[in-house]
Amino acid sequence: MTVLLVAGTTETATIDGISAAGASPDLMAQTPAADAELVAYGRPVFAPFVPVSPDGCPTPALVTRAVRELVGFDVVALDAGLAARTAAPAVRLGSEPGRDVRDPEPVANAAALFDAAAEYARGHPDESLVVGETIPGGTTTALGVLRALGEQYGVSSSLPTNPIALKRDVVADALDASGLEPGALSGDPVAAVRRMGDPTLATIAGLVEGALDAGKTVTVAGGTQMLAAATLVRHRGIDDPFALATTSFVADDDGVDLRAAADDLGVDLRVTDPGFEHTDHAATEHYLAGVAKEGAGMGGALALADDAGVSMAAVRDRLVERYDELVGDERGDADGA
Amino acid sequence: MTVLLVAGTTETATIDGISAAGASPDLMAQTPAADAELVAYGRPVFAPFVPVSPDGCPTPALVTRAVRELVGFDVVALDAGLAARTAAPAVRLGSEPGRDVRDPEPVANAAALFDAAAEYARGHPDESLVVGETIPGGTTTALGVLRALGEQYGVSSSLPTNPIALKRDVVADALDASGLEPGALSGDPVAAVRRMGDPTLATIAGLVEGALDAGKTVTVAGGTQMLAAATLVRHRGIDDPFALATTSFVADDDGVDLRAAADDLGVDLRVTDPGFEHTDHAATEHYLAGVAKEGAGMGGALALADDAGVSMAAVRDRLVERYDELVGDERGDADGA
Numbered sequence: 067m068t069v070l071l072v073a074g075t076t077e078t079a080t081i082d083g084i085s086a087a088g089a090s091p092d093l094m095a096q097t098p099a100a101d102a103e104l105v106a107y108g109r110p111v112f113a114p115f116v117p118v119s120p121d122g123c124p125t126p127a128l129v130t131r132a133v134r135e136l137v138g139f140d141v142v143a144l145d146a147g148l149a150a151r152t153a154a155p156a157v158r159l160g161s162e163p164g165r166d167v168r169d170p171e172p173v174a175n176a177a178a179l180f181d182a183a184a185e186y187a188r189g190h191p192d193e194s195l196v197v198g199e200t201i202p203g204g205t206t207t208a209l210g211v212l213r214a215l216g217e218q219y220g221v222s223s224s225l226p227t228n229p230i231a232l233k234r235d236v237v238a239d240a241l242d243a244s245g246l247e248p249g250a251l252s253g254d255p256v257a258a259v260r261r262m263g264d265p266t267l268a269t270i271a272g273l274v275e276g277a278l279d280a281g282k283t284v285t286v287a288g289g290t291q292m293l294a295a296a297t298l299v300r301h302r303g304i305d306d307p308f309a310l311a312t313t314s315f316v317a318d319d320d321g322v323d324l325r326a327a328a329d330d331l332g333v334d335l336r337v338t339d340p341g342f343e344h345t346d347h348a349a350t351e352h353y354l355a356g357v358a359k360e361g362a363g364m365g366g367a368l369a370l371a372d373d374a375g376v377s378m379a380a381v382r383d384r385l386v387e388r389y390d391e392l393v394g395d396e397r398g399d400a401d402g403a
Numbered sequence: 404m405t406v407l408l409v410a411g412t413t414e415t416a417t418i419d420g421i422s423a424a425g426a427s428p429d430l431m432a433q434t435p436a437a438d439a440e441l442v443a444y445g446r447p448v449f450a451p452f453v454p455v456s457p458d459g460c461p462t463p464a465l466v467t468r469a470v471r472e473l474v475g476f477d478v479v480a481l482d483a484g485l486a487a488r489t490a491a492p493a494v495r496l497g498s499e500p501g502r503d504v505r506d507p508e509p510v511a512n513a514a515a516l517f518d519a520a521a522e523y524a525r526g527h528p529d530e531s532l533v534v535g536e537t538i539p540g541g542t543t544t545a546l547g548v549l550r551a552l553g554e555q556y557g558v559s560s561s562l563p564t565n566p567i568a569l570k571r572d573v574v575a576d577a578l579d580a581s582g583l584e585p586g587a588l589s590g591d592p593v594a595a596v597r598r599m600g601d602p603t604l605a606t607i608a609g610l611v612e613g614a615l616d617a618g619k620t621v622t623v624a625g626g627t628q629m630l631a632a633a634t635l636v637r638h639r640g641i642d643d644p645f646a647l648a649t650t651s652f653v654a655d656d657d658g659v660d661l662r663a664a665a666d667d668l669g670v671d672l673r674v675t676d677p678g679f680e681h682t683d684h685a686a687t688e689h690y691l692a693g694v695a696k697e698g699a700g701m702g703g704a705l706a707l708a709d710d711a712g713v714s715m716a717a718v719r720d721r722l723v724e725r726y727d728e729l730v731g732d733e734r735g736d737a738d739g740a
Contacts, residue, residue: 111526142492153523155479155492186490189448 067139067370069130069196069287069363070187070273071105073098073156074146074265076164076172079203081236083229093117094202095149095163101127101200101362102143102154105134109392111153116392119224123352124389127200127362129340132384133371139196144186144273146179146201146265159183164264167210167240176260176268183272187280194283196311196370197273198363199291201266206233208294210240210262216249217297219330220322221290226356228321237262255298267291271298278306285309285336287366289316289359293324296333307334312365314339315353338368341378349389350382404476404707406467406533406624406700407524407610408442410435410493411483411602413501413509416540418573420566430454431539432486432500438464438537438699439480439491442471446729448490453729456561460689461726464537464699466677469721470708476533481523481610483516483538483602496520501601504547504577513597513605520609524617531620533648533707534610535700536628538603543570545631547577547599553586554634556667557659558627563693565658574599592635604628608635615643622646622673624703626653626696630661633670644671649702651676652690675705675715682719686726 075098078084080091093115100113104127110116117125134141143156147163159182165172173179187195201207205221212219223229241248244261251258259268270286274295277284286292289312296310310333317324317337328335342350352358371381412435415421417428430452437450441464447453454462471478480493484500496519502509510516524532538544542558549556560566578585581598588595596605607623611632614621623629626649633647647670654661654674665672679687689695708718 107526107528109526109528111523151495153494153526155494157490157492158488158495186448189444189446189490191444191446 067194068192069139069141069198069366070144071102071141071363072144072146072197072199072266072269073102073148074164074201075149076201076203076207076264077166078164078206078264081203083232084206085202085224097125097202098200099148099150099152101125102152102156104128105131105141105362106143106154108135108388112151118393119352119357121352122348123357124349124393125362126358126360126364128388129364129385130198130362130367132381132388133367135384136376136380137370137374139370144183144269146269157186159186159269160265167207167236167262168243170244171261173260173263173265173268176263177256179265179268180256180272183269184276184279187273187276195277196285196287196363196366197270198287198366199266199270200362201264204264204266204291206236207264207267208291209233210237211258211267211294212297213237213241213248214246214251214258214262215255215297215301216252219293219297219327222316222319222321222359224358224361230321253301255301259298267295267298270295274299274308275302275304278304278308285311285366287311287363288361290322293327296331300331305332307332309334309336311336311338311369313360313368315356315359319359336369338365338372340368340381342382345382345386347386349386404531404533405529406476406478406535406703407481408439408478408700409481409483409534409536409603409606410439410485411501411538412486413538413540413544413601414503415501415543415601418540420569421543422539422561434462434539435537436485436487436489438462439489439493441465442468442478442699443480443491445472445725449488455730456689456694458689459685460694461686461730462699463695463697463701465725466701466722467535467699467704469718469725470704472721473713473717474707474711476707481520481606483606494523496523496606497602504544504573504599505580507581508598510597510600510602510605513600514593516602516605517593517609520606521613521616524610524613532614533622533624533700533703534607535624535703536603536607537699538601541601541603541628543573544601544604545628546570547574548595548604548631549634550574550578550585551583551588551595551599552592552634552638553589556630556634556664559653559656559658559696561695561698567658590638592638596635604632604635607632611636611645612639612641615641615645622648622703624648624700625698627659630664633668637668642669644669646671646673648673648675648706650697650705652693652696656696673706675702675709677705677718678715679719682723684723686723687719
């Protein structure tokens with residue numbers, strides 16, 4: 067079993083108030099590279115820090131890592147356009163971070179990313195692939211492609227209070243900048259990413275298409291960015307079944323009716339609840355308050371833990387252990403008190 | 404246990420008659436990328452072919468892969484300057500293939516490669532690392548750095564008849580082009596690589612230094628290129644013990660007294676004989692005739708098999724199975740008859 071972690075960055079993420087994935091634009095640009103290292107090695111190697119939100123909520127990559135230590139799946143990072151170097155073993159599919167979604171063409175290489183990702187998935191020896199993502203600001207670009215495709219699904223947020231009005235404004239500006247009416251790119255998902263998306267969306271959609279082409283089982287693991295990726299796949303005219311695995315934090319988010327959307331798209335929804343209310347610690351409590359929610363394959367990793375018979379209690383214990391080791395006891399105590 | 408496979412290319416490899424690692428310069432440029440995919444996935448993904456010599460000798464990467472399937476070690480490719488894209492999960496340390504060793508400065512980024520590799524090895528979580536290489540033409544650049552450092556060790560070849568006179572001529576021309584007398588760069592190994600080497604040598608030496616710095620056990624796995632890398636480490640003034648693991652094909656090569664060199668350098672030599680004379684097949688027989696001999700971590704992988712109690716007969720069976728599957732029965736039968 068291999069988890070493919072699609073990592074990228076965009077200038078969209080630097081819009082003030084858009085993302086919780088890093089305390090400042092400079093740090094945010096490091097987050098996907100750091101996430102990939104955490105999942106690969108259990109600690110940062112080139113990255114200057116472990117991503118935590120300003121109040122100490124750990125990146126979902128730490129949950130994915132905790133599960134990986136218990137379950138033992140393989141992980142490969144797919145570099146769809148990282149802004150920082152990473153020590154994580156990565157397949158380089160793109161070399162350009164996405165530009166601001168309010169540029170006319172924020173993902174100029176969308177078609178090339180899509181094709182390379184499809185080729186990669188077709189050639190991968192595994193029969194079953196799980197696809198995660200790490201890209202700050204990703205729900206805004208997800209909203210962008212959904213609107214370009216003419217779909218009304220909502221998006222979640224890595225912040226407790228979804229800055230949805232801001233996202234809608236940004237997407238409206240982005241549609242204007244691209245000279246598009248909502249729905250103008252229905253049925254043309256590669257163009258929707260090129261003009262309204264981010265590099266990870268092209269890559270994820272390509273991976274799903276390539277995997278399905280080759281007869282593989284594929285699960286997209288994440289929240290509303292994966293909903294957008296699934297929508298892209300359906301707008302390619304592909305009807306084959308695949309699954310979306312996410313966390314209870316996204317499924318419970320009022321900003322999006324994930325079950326209805328999954329039904330509408332014909333995607334099998336799997337929701338896993340890590341039971342974070344049973345652990346009183348900074349590593350878990352911020353998730354209960356709605357921070358982060360999902361990312362870096364967290365929902366897919368939790369599903370793999372469940373499949374392997376690993377209890378959520380064991381996952382939480384491992385998460386706390388890693389948090390204390392990497393972020394520090396002091397922070398864990400102070401925030402968890 | 405992790406095997407780090409350092410992969411790169413140079414224009415030196417395109418000198419006619421230098422290397423067996425690919426039938427033509429175009430194909431040779433693909434070999435390291437293909438080797439990394441083979442070890443990672445057991446088959447080519449982006450690579451257009453499985454590297455075999457013109458007479459059907461499989462790349463040593465296939466042996467490393469066969470052992471990996473039996474032993475289960477992790478592998479990470481380190482891209483020190485590949486000329487072709489690779490689907491192998493890789494850490495990108497350099498982006499420039501090496502130039503012709505007869506250029507004044509064939510590895511302009513030698514210092515950066517060395518530093519990044521050392522940082523990577525220091526940060527890697529494993530206590531024990533094995534370092535292999537895949538770079539066509541690597542023994543010629545190995546000879547180049549040995550002469551620049553003033554060491555008289557010989558080098559082996561991936562060809563049955565070592566084109567040593569050609570290599571010596573190339574190295575003499577390279578010294579002239581760099582304005583160097585033999586031994587002029589003794590004690591300055593980074594400059595020796597920059598002016599007379601290839602990108603993998605800087606990377607391997609940096610990995611060894613970083614691993615030793617961090618108190619890890621490290622084994623360089625390969626033939627005379629690893630002897631050159633070990634020499635670079637010693638010329639950095641580092642006296643810590645480390646090991647060199649190679650195949651019996653290199654150890655038995657008349658072109659180099661590997662045992663004497665290893666003794667001289669204070670490096671623990673470990674030689675593993677895969678017993679290829681016991682298997683009558685195209686996958687093994689060319690090695691008995693002196694083709695390939697070593698590469699892509701083969702000697703280190705064989706040592707890991709031995710450590711894990713996996714028999715060489717099991718390694719040979721797996722190698723034959725993979726060869727028949729990837730290269731084809733016909734070739735196996737025709738050449739093995």
